[in-house]
Amino acid sequence: MANFDFLIIGAGTGGMAAAQKAAEYGAKVAVIEKEKVGGTCLNRGCTPKKLMVYAADFALQESLAVSYGWQECQRQLDWSLLMQKIHQRLDSISNSFTKTFAEKGIELIYGEAKFIDSRTVKVNDQEISADKILIAVGGHPIKPDIPGKDLAITSREMFQLKEIPQKLAIVGGGYIGVEFASMMNAFGAEVVFMDTSELILSGFDKDLRTTVQQGLIERGIEFIGETTAEKIEQAGNRLQLHLSDEQTITADRVLLATGRAPNTKSLDLDKAGVKVGDKGEIKVDEFCRTENQHIYAVGDCIDRVPLTPVAKAEALAVVETLYGKQPKSIDYTYVTSAVFSRPEAATVGMNEAEARDKYGDRINCHCDRTTPMLYSLADEANQETVTIKLITVGKEEKVVGVHMVGEHAADIIQCIGVAVRQGITKQDLDDSFGIHPTIGEEFMSM
Structure with missing residues (x-):
């Protein structure tokens, strides 16, 4: 032994x-x-x-x-x-x-x-x-227990595809489903994805969820909310996905992104x-x-x-x-996370609903939308906005949540997350110097 x-x-x-x-x-x-x-x-x-x-x-x-x-x-x-x-x-x-x-x-x-x-x-x-x-x-990855589930693939098989499907149906509006919907659409696939809720990305801030969902739709991705997958059937060389709202989606591949x-x-x-x-x-x-x-x-x-x-x-x-002889535990309060869709989203701290549950009327929400300089020369059809949101508590306006959708969201929130963890206030952001012209400076001038 x-x-x-x-x-x-x-x-x-x-x-x-x-x-x-x-x-x-x-x-x-x-x-x-x-x-x-x-x-x-x-x-x-x-x-x-x-x-x-x-x-x-x-x-x-x-x-x-x-x-x-x-x-x-x-x-x-x-x-x-x-x-x-x-x-x-x-x-x-x-x-x-x-x-x-x-x-x-x-x-x-x-x-x-x-x-x-x-x-x-x-x-x-x-x-x-x-x-x-x-x-x-x-x-x-796990598959929901529905008839025909073995005909579908999970995120694991997405990295083994031999070709880009002409049409991809995705079940699940979490970050995995959203990210694959975004990238496969950019690769030229026709994408339709669905979720049991009316909004994607459950658990994230509602403004973030709404903004990402609208951004995906504007790129030509079809979203079907408040529905569930009931069965998958072979239909010649393609698959048919039957939904609880009696819709049937015909696609080349069905991706089940319903959890792990x-x-x-x-x-x-x-x-x-x-x-x-x-x-x-x-x-x-x-x-x-x-x-x-x-x-x-x-x-x-x-x-x-x-x-x-x-x-x-x-x-x-x-x-x-x-x-190390130093008992150590992890503080999960301010974990940063991102969704690498286009538009990109990132977050740290509480969403608005969580903050209201904990602090009630003591919270303040600051939300701005702006067009990045990158898109200033683009026509209206190709323009994108950035959404940034701060959630603060009390008269001192301690920052307890930061959310962003748009260009460089993950990198910006990653850096701000360090400051949030140290207990910064909105005034600390107001007193800081932004780098001009960047998207990040918007947090210093809300």
Whole structure:
């Protein structure tokens, strides 16, 4: 039996961060991975998605270029080449992580882990025990239980498409559905997507949701709200998606973007004394520790905030708790997040509804809309606006929420998020110097 100080199950963002930091503290570390180093984010999530967003942006810039005097030209996307280059890049990054493991003395074991007792797992035919274990197995897309669901694809298969579908139907108006709707529309596909609500992006600020939805519609994307998918049928070479409002959508592909679930089912967690919730999420305390005091869990397999930087922060906090001799927990109050659609959206802190629930009439909302300088030479049909919103509390107007839709939203909110976390007020923004001419300066002159 192999023995380690620290055993990590899952080589995604959280697992990799924990492994490297623990190794720096001198721990004997092993990582178990059943697929590919890098996890969902690198191999079938954030990274390939953002590369596809960049590729789609070239198509969106065509009409804007004409406004700046560039002559029109006919360009065509080589989809196969794009996907080949993306996967080559992903392989390169994954290989570099594997090399780093070797350099730091971290043992990488490929296979599926199953617990056989409170401190031991079995991988293939090998038993491995450890003083401390971290579960960082992430999650996977789930399909609604409807007839014909096997005819549809999930976000995982979107990165394996051999060609751009002429028409794509998307079920689900969360950030995954919205982002794929946006980029596939830019690639030239006819896109229709739907959600059970009248507005997309549940959980985000209502003004943000409304603005993004209207922006997608203005780009020619069809949205059907307040409906659910009931069944999918084969119709020759195409698919028919039947909705609860009696509409039928005929498309080449149907993408089910209806949520994700933790990858915990096959771990045999009951044998380790680890409790899970109804969806398979691992129950942890403020230090990401399970009922078994030797086992911790982070990332998408626990019921916190399923974002890559959060998983990394949780993992590093666990290592500090175990080996840095400084118990550390995560403050989730001001987590920044973004939706890489076009228009782009980003947010930090409370939305208006949350702020009103907590603070009532003490809140103030400041909301501005403006046309970025980039679009000042464009005709009306190609113009886009930027929406920015501040939510403040009390006479001192402490900023508790910032929301933005438009050009560079993610980068701007990422920086403002640092200030919000430090407790800034609206007056602090008013007294700051913006960089002119930029979109970011609008926050200093609301």
